[in-house]
Each structure stands twice: as C-alpha cells, then as structure tokens.
Amino acid sequence: MNLIFLGPPGAGKGTQAKKLVDLLGIPQISTGDILREKKREDSPLGHKVREIMSEGKLVPDEIVIEIVKERLGKPDCGKGFILDGFPRTIPQAEALEKILAEMRKQLDAVVYIDVPDEELIRRISGRRVCEECGEEYHIIFKPPRVEGVCDKCGGKLIQREDDKEEVVKKRIEVYNESTAPLVDFYEKKGLLKKINGVASMENVFESIKTSLGV
Numbered sequence: 685m686n687l688i689f690l691g692p693p694g695a696g697k698g699t700q701a702k703k704l705v706d707l708l709g710i711p712q713i714s715t716g717d718i719l720r721e722k723k724r725e726d727s728p729l730g731h732k733v734r735e736i737m738s739e740g741k742l743v744p745d746e747i748v749i750e751i752v753k754e755r756l757g758k759p760d761c762g763k764g765f766i767l768d769g770f771p772r773t774i775p776q777a778e779a780l781e782k783i784l785a786e787m788r789k790q791l792d793a794v795v796y797i798d799v800p801d802e803e804l805i806r807r808i809s810g811r812r813v814c815e816e817c818g819e820e821y822h823i824i825f826k827p828p829r830v831e832g833v834c835d836k837c838g839g840k841l842i843q844r845e846d847d848k849e850e851v852v853k854k855r856i857e858v859y860n861e862s863t864a865p866l867v868d869f870y871e872k873k874g875l876l877k878k879i880n881g882v883a884s885m886e887n888v889f890e891s892i893k894t895s896l897g898v
C-alpha cells in the first residue's frame with residue numbers, strides 16, 4: 685500500500701505510522717526524522733536545516749522533494765510505503781505525483797488525522813524522545829517505566845528543540861497556512877480518509893485500520 689499520513693504537528697502521525705509499519709511490513713518515511721539526521725551534519729545544508737527547524741518553519745520544497753525522491757527509489761519501498769510529514773505544501777504534493785508517475789506507482793490513500801489545536805499543544809509539550817535510539821514517549825499518555833530513562837535502551841529522554849511552546853505555536857501556524865490546503869487537494873482526488881485523532885492511541889489505530897480495510 686502506498687500511503688500518506690497527513691495532519692498537524694502532534695496529531696499522532698508518527699505514532700500511528702509506526703503501528704502500521706509493524707502490521708503491513710512497509711517502511712515509514714518521516715521527512716522530520718530524515719531532516720533531524722541532516723541537521724546534525726557539519727555542512728552548509730546541515731546548518732541551514734538546523735536554523736529553519738529550530739524556528740518551526742518549513743525546509744524549502746526543493747530540498748525535501750529531492751530527499752523523498754531518493755528514498756522512494758530504495759528497494760524496501762517496493763511493496764509500499766507510508767509518507768509521514770510529506771507532502772506539506774501543494775508544490776510538494778504536485779512533485780510527488782510526478783515522482784510516482786515516473787515510478788509507475790499510485791497513491792492508495794491519504795490518512796488525515798484530525799486533532800484540534802489545544803490538544804496538539806498538550807501532546808507536544810509532554811513528548812520526550814530518547815537521545816540514543818529515538819524512541820518516543822509522552823509524560824502522561826505513554827510514560828517510560830523509569831522517569832527520564834528509555835525503556836528500550838536506557839538512554840536519556842530529552843525534549844525536542846522544536847517542541848518548546850513558542851516554536852510549537854509557529855509550527856501550528858505554518859501547518860494551517862501551508863499544509864492544511866492539502867486536505868481539500870486530496871479530498872477532491874477521492875483519496876482522503878479522515879480520522880478523528882482525539883481518542884486513545886489504540887482506538888485511533890482501529891479507526892485507521894478500518895478506513896484502509898486492513
């Protein structure tokens with residue numbers, strides 16, 4: 685299955701995409717994760733990406749499109765993929781159509797996880813990430829067994845730089861301005877599966893599975 689997970693920051697795209705990876709055995713392609721790797725590089729591109737992300741803005745389309753194009757060409761995408769956090773603008777969506785047409789592939793569905801702004805801030809401010817293995821937690825909804833310590837590898841749990849309140853507000857603003865128009869874009873193409881994201885992680889997953897028939 686070739687899928688897109690769409691929704692505002694903190695809607696649960698990453699959480700749900702990982703569950704579907706386990707079920708379907710197809711890779712999750714998170715542009716956020718790829719760009720977080722890039723920003724660690726000591727290169728002009730790494731510095732540029734770091735600055736943009738720390739302000740909650742979008743990385744330029746041409747950079748992200750190139751990254752996705754290369755990633756979709758890898759053999760593990762042969763049976764399908766879940767794009768998490770891409771596309772985020774209409775030009776990105778149009779570029780994706782071209783890339784998929786060249787690869788003779790088609791999108792099967794766009795899973796749109798709908799969550800209101802107040803809930804997004806609550807979720808993001810409680811998110812903690814393992815600095816070693818990247819495993820994600822939430823201080824209330826998915827706490828680690830020992831506070832501040834990763835269950836999986838024992839690494840230290842930290843708050844993402846762009847999860848600070850001021851940056852989160854900017855990310856939501858950018859989402860509403862640049863990404864929200866994609867809901868209409870994919871609705872018109874008959875691909876949109878709208879999911880109510882205000883429910884437990886398990887219930888949201890059940891709704892996604894039902895909507896996809898898996």
Ligand code: AP5
Pocket residue numbers: 691692693694695696697698699700715716717719736737740741742743744745748768769770771772776807808810811812820821822825826846855881882883884885886888
């Ligand atoms: P990215 O990493 O994609 O961030 P995002 O879209 O803002 O997504 P998040 O990871 O914050 O949220 P999510 O929806 O995945 O929620 P999650 O499952 O983690 O992008 C970061 C930055 O990279 C961007 O700001 C931009 O600069 C750049 N970038 C990335 N892609 C780009 C692109 N295409 N173009 C240009 N720039 C790009 O859940 C959040 C929290 O809530 C977690 O703690 C989780 O445990 C909890 N939670 C999840 N579900 C539930 C639930 N049902 N109930 C209670 N808690 C829940």
